[in-house]
Amino acid sequence: MNHSIALENRAQICRVTCGWKLAHLSLDAVLQYWRDVHSPSIARRPGIWEYRHFQFAPVALQPSLAASGIITDCPDDEQLMWTSDVRYEDDAAVATFSATPTSDVRASMLADIDLIVDQSTTYRVIGDNGHTFTDRSVPTPPQGPPPTPAFALFFRRRSSEAEFRDFMTTLAADWAKDAGALRVRLSLFETPDMAAERASGYPIKTHPPERQYQAWIDLAVAGEGTLAGLLDVAGLAAHVATLHVYPLRAVYTSNYAGHPTLVGLRGYPAYQALVGIAGYNQCDPHLLEWMYGEAARGVTFEPAVS
Numbered sequence: 001m002n003h004s005i006a007l008e009n010r011a012q013i014c015r016v017t018c019g020w021k022l023a024h025l026s027l028d029a030v031l032q033y034w035r036d037v038h039s040p041s042i043a044r045r046p047g048i049w050e051y052r053h054f055q056f057a058p059v060a061l062q063p064s065l066a067a068s069g070i071i072t073d074c075p076d077d078e079q080l081m082w083t084s085d086v087r088y089e090d091d092a093a094v095a096t097f098s099a100t101p102t103s104d105v106r107a108s109m110l111a112d113i114d115l116i117v118d119q120s121t122t123y124r125v126i127g128d129n130g131h132t133f134t135d136r137s138v139p140t141p142p143q144g145p146p147p148t149p150a151f152a153l154f155f156r157r158r159s160s161e162a163e164f165r166d167f168m169t170t171l172a173a174d175w176a177k178d179a180g181a182l183r184v185r186l187s188l189f190e191t192p193d194m195a196a197e198r199a200s201g202y203p204i205k206t207h208p209p210e211r212q213y214q215a216w217i218d219l220a221v222a223g224e225g226t227l228a229g230l231l232d233v234a235g236l237a238a239h240v241a242t243l244h245v246y247p248l249r250a251v252y253t254s255n256y257a258g259h260p261t262l263v264g265l266r267g268y269p270a271y272q273a274l275v276g277i278a279g280y281n282q283c284d285p286h287l288l289e290w291m292y293g294e295a296a297r298g299v300t301f302e303p304a305v306s
Contacts, residue, residue: 004140007257008132008185011049011087013094016187016216018154019120019205020081027081030116031055034082035252036267038112042086043254043264044295047097050087051255051264052142054152054218056080056246064228068237074244078211083152085187087130089258113205121206123189123213129165130187133176137183137220141253143263143271148182149247150220151227154213156242161214167239168215174233175219180226185218213244259298265291 021030039053059079062072088094113120138147157164165188172186192206206212221227227245254264263271265288274282280301281287288296 002135005132005135008050008087008135010089011130012090012127013088014125014130014187015086015088015122016125016189017084017086017120017122018080018082018213019117020079021116022118025116031082031249033112033116034084035263036269038109038116039084039252039254040260040264040267041109043260045097046100047088047093047095048086048255049089049093049258050085050141051253052085053252053254054083054085055249055251056082056152057249058246060151060245060247062228062231062243062245065231065236065243070237070240071242072245079244080152080154080246083216117205119205119207121192121212123187123192125187125189129190130185131169131172132183132185133172134181135183135185141256141261142251143253143261144268145250146220146248148220148222149224149227150183150218150251152246152248153217153219154244154246155215155217155240156212157214157239158237158241159239164214164239167235168217171233171236172217175217175230178226178230180222181219181230182222183218183220187216187218189214189216259300260292260295261299262301265296265299 021027035053035055039051042048043051056079058076059072059074062070065072088097137150155168159167168186168188172184175181176184189212192212219227219230221230231243252263252268253261255261262274262283266274273279283301285296285299288299
């Protein structure tokens with residue numbers, strides 16, 4: 001197992017928030033705000049092990065699955081626009097995150113939800129129900145538009161929860177053995193807990209149960225044809241009622257291995273400028289700590305690697 005997989009799989013609790021914007025706002029403006037304003041404020045909070053923000057293009061239909069009875073289309077006003085995956089090592093880390101910063105500062109952060117979000121649902125993923133099976137994608141961690149086709153696959157189950165989870169785990173493990181699959185991470189969702197979200201201070205804007213999902217696969221492939229081959233699976237329709245395939249516009253990692261990344265500290269435009277001319281002197285740990293204080297302690301940077 002490579003280092004990045006072992007690192008990801010240390011997270012035993014994940015909070016996966018899926019949503020879309022208020023109708024009057026520009027999608028590009030919302031995604032930029034989330035990436036460069038909202039995410040850096042979250043990335044500095046202690047207790048986080050990893051924080052990735054996924055931005056989606058519209059659902060890509062899968063005509064080959066129609067004959068089997070799997071629904072792959074989705075009305076425009078029901079399609080997700082982003083997912084934020086915040087991961088923690090354990091319950092103690094979640095408690096640290098929840099208590100920091102002070103309540104008045106947290107209120108200012110969470111005001112972004114009312115500012116931006118029409119509806120969103122937060123799913124918890126516990127233990128091995130969140131698992132990265134393979135990762136040969138680049139860069140690690142991901143920053144920006146993916147260099148090869150990448151997708152977020154969201155599933156609604158047809159079979160019982162136990163049968164569905166067993167099937168999805170086997171499916172992800174099998175996909176990871178395919179030479180064309182560069183990254184496979186499976187998240188099996190718990191039913192959303194509204195009481196827990198309210199206790200955390202989050203405004204509740206959850207989708208109705210019939211529009212909630214039960215699983216997500218974060219998938220990167222070597223070429224466009226790989227996805228169709230992976231979906232040609234015997235018995236898929238026996239367990240999956242709906243499959244929505246969202247091509248990824250971009251993925252941004254704002255916290256990695258318990259520390260903010262350069263994107264989390266300085267925003268993606270600064271990261272792009274730095275990488276563009278190899279301005280790695282601006283990654284000096286002493287400089288970053290002088291600029292950003294204790295939040296920058298332990299931050300390291302290396303050029304993109306596999």
